[in-house]
Amino acid sequence: MKWPNHGGKSESIKQLLDININEELLDFSANLNPLGPPSWLKETLTNHYETVTCYPDPSYSKSSAAVANHEEIEQDSILLTNGGAEAIFLVAKFFEKGKALIVQPTFVEYERACKHYHIEVEDVFYEQTNGFALPMSVIREKLKEKDVIFLCRPNNPTGTVIAEKDLQLLLTEGKKTGTYVVVDEAFVDFLPASTPSLSKWLASYPNLILLRSLTKMYTIPGLRIGYLMAHPSIIRILKNEQLPWSINSLVDAVVPKLLEDKSFVEDTKAWLREQSEYLSEALPPMDFYLSPTQVNFYLLQDKKQPNRTEELFYFLVKHGILPRHTQNFKGLKGEFLRFAIRSKEENQRLVAILQNWRVES
Ligand SMILES: Cc1ncc(COP(=O)(O)O)c(C=O)c1O
CATH class of the missing domain: 3.90.1150.10 (Aspartate Aminotransferase, domain 1)
Structure with a gap:
């Protein structure tokens, strides 16, 4: 079949x-939020209809400022993307022809993006018998040979969340071995409020790259909006790789309001x-x-x-x-x-x- x-x-x-x-x-x-999209979204999009007659602000300054404020980090650590999907492919481009580790089962686009950019991929596996916890010992063994490890937290399809201490250990070891840790947080907004945001970790770990999506929480797969958070030096490189006007003007108009809707x-x-x-x-x-x-x-x-x-x-x-x-x-x-x-x-x-x-x- x-x-x-x-x-x-x-x-x-x-x-x-x-x-x-x-x-x-x-x-x-x-796996979208059945309560979404927020009830005000339709009218707000309609009210911003006129924006489609102009090119978007290429720096997306209002939306970027809203994300920076939301994440409590500087704007130079943020890049808005055409959904989480573009963020994944931009990151893969950064590691073109390198070596990646992927922890399976997980979102299939990491592997597709790696293949697209000729990245050699090795898989390691979560086990059901272990409650789908991160297989730390096998990852630690392999980390030093890799340029990057792709992690999904919360993981699609299991919904499980990698323990903070495991992630911290990988980031610390990765700093020594020159390995980047990419964490796709497309579903992070669904976690209890007590879960601290990883964006605070960016200052301590220049090898951390975070991927986000607004698709899932706000039920807007058709609008296409996500963002990437990393050290400013990485953001600068990725920005150069990004297609011009990757985010459309309607989305740019509603991002601040979406993030305000607590x-x-x-x-x-x-x-x-x-x-x-x-x-x-x-x-x-x-x-x-x-x-x-x-x-x-x-x-x-x-x-x-x-x-x-x-x-x-x-x-x-x-x-x-x-x-x-x-x-x-x-x-x-x-x-x-x-x-x-x-x-x-x-x-x-x-x-x-x-x-x-x-x-x-
Ligand atoms: C884990 C994960 N990351 C990223 C995405 C991509 O989301 P989008 O490109 O709609 O933001 C998905 C979509 O299913 C996903 O499951």
Whole structure:
């Protein structure tokens, strides 16, 4: 079967599985915030319609200042990007023809970007038996041979968060061995407020590069906005590599307001706390494994019959649910499905259908 590379694509999945149902699938495959976009966004974009008649400010000064203020760092440590995806490819360009370590399973674009820039990639693996914790000893062994290690924190697809002390150790060792640590924080906004931001670490670790995305929290995959944070000397180089006017004028107009909307983020965290609790109570007693996620998606495995995951996928689609397959996530052997955490009613519907699977299979 030719599985799509990313989530969504409800119609092509129905075609692929030859499932003939008229209803739109309930999309659990895209890990976006179901509360978004913020209610004011549509009107604000409309109000800024006139900006499309001019080229954007090439330095994006208002948005950059808003990000600097939000992160409490200087503007020369920030580069706005066309989504997290552009940030990943710009960083890969920086290490062109070098050697990278990737901890799998993780977001597939790191490998794609490395291939694009002829970077030699070695994979190491998180293990389910270890709660998907970072495999520190094998990484430490290999670090000195590498120019860069790509980490995703919180990790897509597991939702797990690398321990701060492990990251600190890698950054300290990387400083000695000339190894950069790239941390993709596309989902960091979903973590509890008590989790300190890594942007404060940039001053101590010139080998740290942080990638961010506004896509996930604000449900704006179509707008394309992210940013990269690093030592000013790296930012200067990457800026030179970036295509001119990479961010459009409409996005530039709304970034400050998005970052100011703290209540939207707080409401999201409250919903997430409640629904994470519900799912972690409802699913394990039915013999489903849930990855120890801290964010808005999780891996699910049928503990009784992990080798029947493709059938489970088919069953769910037939019942109007679209999960994310994990066929192109290395190390998962296709034995898991990834689900976004959605509204209370939608999560309840999913639980009921999984209950039917348990009874019928
Ligand atoms: C971990 C991670 N990083 C980055 C991205 C890219 O996001 P965007 O380019 O929409 O900002 C994604 C999208 O799925 C992701 O999962």
